[in-house]
Amino acid sequence: MRNIKIVIEYDGTRYAGWQRQKNAMSIQEVVEDAISSLTKEDITIIGSSRTDAGVHARGQVANFFTDTKIPTEKLPQAINARLPEDITVILAEEVSDNFHARYCSRGKRYSYTILNRRAKPAYMRNYVMHCPYALDFEAMVKASRAFLGKHDFSAFRASGSSVKTSVRTVRQLELIKDGDIIKMFIEADGFLYNMVRIIAGTLVDIGRGRIAGSEIEEIILSKDRERAGQTAPASGLCLEKVYY
Amino acid sequence: MRNIKIVIEYDGTRYAGWQRQKNAMSIQEVVEDAISSLTKEDITIIGSSRTDAGVHARGQVANFFTDTKIPTEKLPQAINARLPEDITVILAEEVSDNFHARYCSRGKRYSYTILNRRAKPAYMRNYVMHCPYALDFEAMVKASRAFLGKHDFSAFRASGSSVKTSVRTVRQLELIKDGDIIKMFIEADGFLYNMVRIIAGTLVDIGRGRIAGSEIEEIILSKDRERAGQTAPASGLCLEKVYY
Structure with missing residues (x-):
């Protein structure tokens, strides 16, 4: 075969x-x-x-x-x-016969797209999260750096998954602003259940001033899902690439 | 009122x-x-x-x-x-009362998006033209410069329109390549019927080698619609901005 x-x-x-x-x-x-x-x-x-x-x-x-x-x-x-x-x-x-799409993966890259304006999205509406509140982009960029590196991401994991370890290494996290679109690219050796959407939602909460950017390190260390931000909606998320 | x-x-x-x-x-x-x-x-x-x-x-x-x-x-x-x-x-x-969205317009900016790969598009399929043939991007960029400036664009106009003059000034024409996406931004004081789609289609024909890039000047001067390229499909076109 x-x-x-x-x-x-x-x-x-x-x-x-x-x-x-x-x-x-x-x-x-x-x-x-x-x-x-x-x-x-x-x-x-x-x-x-x-x-x-x-x-x-x-x-x-x-x-x-x-x-x-x-x-x-x-x-x-x-x-x-x-x-x-x-x-x-x-x-x-x-x-080769021993290639397994899930077990052999050495990393993944996702994008998350936010439309930041008052009016609801029409063009590309199925590919964005709509955020009608003003966002402090610089605060989001600054806070995003705390996610980089090897951490226990339990605080950024939805319940319902049963993986052996919740330690993951985020290799890259980039935020790009183009008009009213904010795009996040995130790459890691692997992701916990809903991890990208919770990180995106937390960054939005930081942009809105509901969470202080300086708290991220502490939230990660707390391993407490309650302390992280909202789970951002599915529509903004896209699996860009899988590495082997 | x-x-x-x-x-x-x-x-x-x-x-x-x-x-x-x-x-x-x-x-x-x-x-x-x-x-x-x-x-x-x-x-x-x-x-x-x-x-x-x-x-x-x-x-x-x-x-x-x-x-x-x-x-x-x-x-x-x-x-x-x-x-x-x-x-x-x-x-x-x-x-003010004398503002008229059509007559007062001083220019428009459109984008045209091409997905250049073999497989049909799925993600964002309604927002792109699919081109499954290899395209010479550098040839397209080089040829695109001939559209800049004030010209009679009769060769790039679909029949069925009845405007007084077919002279338009293209202020900007930019082509950007990002992976398998080629995006064209074009700005002019106005556009003839189907002008952006015929310019996009002609650039694709140049990329495929069906029209020589060096011919654009001559095609413009000929005022002959038959000599320009295909009309690219509607899905790739987006009216980005209207200037007043």
């Missing part, structure tokens, strides 16, 4: 998230059905990350085993012909 | 364009209905530009006359409460 790695882009607006579930449409199910119908096999795909409902991806990675004779370079077009318009396979490559 | 200038953002995907028409939903009609229902008047709005079906705007400008007592600064929120999620009023201000 061949082990195929695929890079998937999707608009998560219509979906209940990545992971297959009963009574709700998931990205995993739609992609598995498309590949299964193409190769006439019963395909299971392993995703690098179980993105939540409404979260987008420009670079989700998954792998699956297949006996198909279709050449690897022809797979994206063949799968895409069976996918709806909001999911697309960008790339396929054959990898 | 007060003359109110509004700045409107919209996602044009669902609409038959700006201009009110029979048997098809237009942005103008939806905004007029929202304001009329708010002020209990029969409102007509004058738009700066009749954007086509599928074209977006982040900064369309319109004006209308009203006797409403609602304070100007409260108008955007009040109108937005009656608008669908893909149209939003960003700003309202009272202007």
Whole structure:
């Protein structure tokens, strides 16, 4: 059997998230059905990350085993012909048998987009968080530095996950302002459940003056989810890249 | 009566364009209905530009006359409460009686976005033109300079318009590449019908090698629409700003 790695882009607006579930449409199910119908096999795909409902991806990675004779370079077009318009396979490559999209990941990069103005968003409304309150961008940038490095991020984790360790290393956190758009890029060796959305929400709370930027270090050390900020909405989040 | 200038953002995907028409939903009609229902008047709005079906705007400008007592600064929120999620009023201000959104415009700025990769777009699919062919970006940048300045742009005008003169001054034309996205920003004192989309389509044809970049000057001088490139699709186009 061949082990195929695929890079998937999707608009998560219509979906209940990545992971297959009963009574709700998931990205995993739609992609598995498309590949299964193409190769006439019963395909299971392993995703690098179980993105939540409404979260987008420009670079989700998954792998699956297949006996198909279709050449690897022809797979994206063949799968895409069976996918709806909001999911697309960008790339396929054959990898060694021991490649596992989730366990082999060495890091991920997410973006989070905030529209900061009074009026609700219309253009690109499904790809942003709307923040109608004035934000102190400089305070957000200054505070963001405290997230860099190796920390126990328990204070920035939603309950419901059961990973062995809550220590993660944030390698990069960049904030860019372009008119009324604030964009955050964050890269780490891995993320806890809702970690990016809680960091984004905390930075918004700092921008609004509801949390002091100087408190971040203390909030991290407290390991107390109650002390961090709101969980920012799913729509602003996009899985940009997975590293191996 | 007060003359109110509004700045409107919209996602044009669902609409038959700006201009009110029979048997098809237009942005103008939806905004007029929202304001009329708010002020209990029969409102007509004058738009700066009749954007086509599928074209977006982040900064369309319109004006209308009203006797409403609602304070100007409260108008955007009040109108937005009656608008669908893909149209939003960003700003309202009272202007002098002789302000006319179309006739007083001194220039406009548009963006055009191209996704240049093999796989179809999913994320942001309604806001881009998809070009699956390899594009020579440097050739496009070099050729784009020939559009700058004052020219008769008849070769870059779709038939069906009846303006007095086809001479326009392109003040700025910038191309930016970010990964597989190519973005064009173009600013002029005014645009002929489909001018931005024909310029974008011609630059794509240059990038693909179907038109030589060195020919642009000659094509402009020929005033022959047949010699310019394809009309790029509506989805990639966005009216960014109108100058007064």
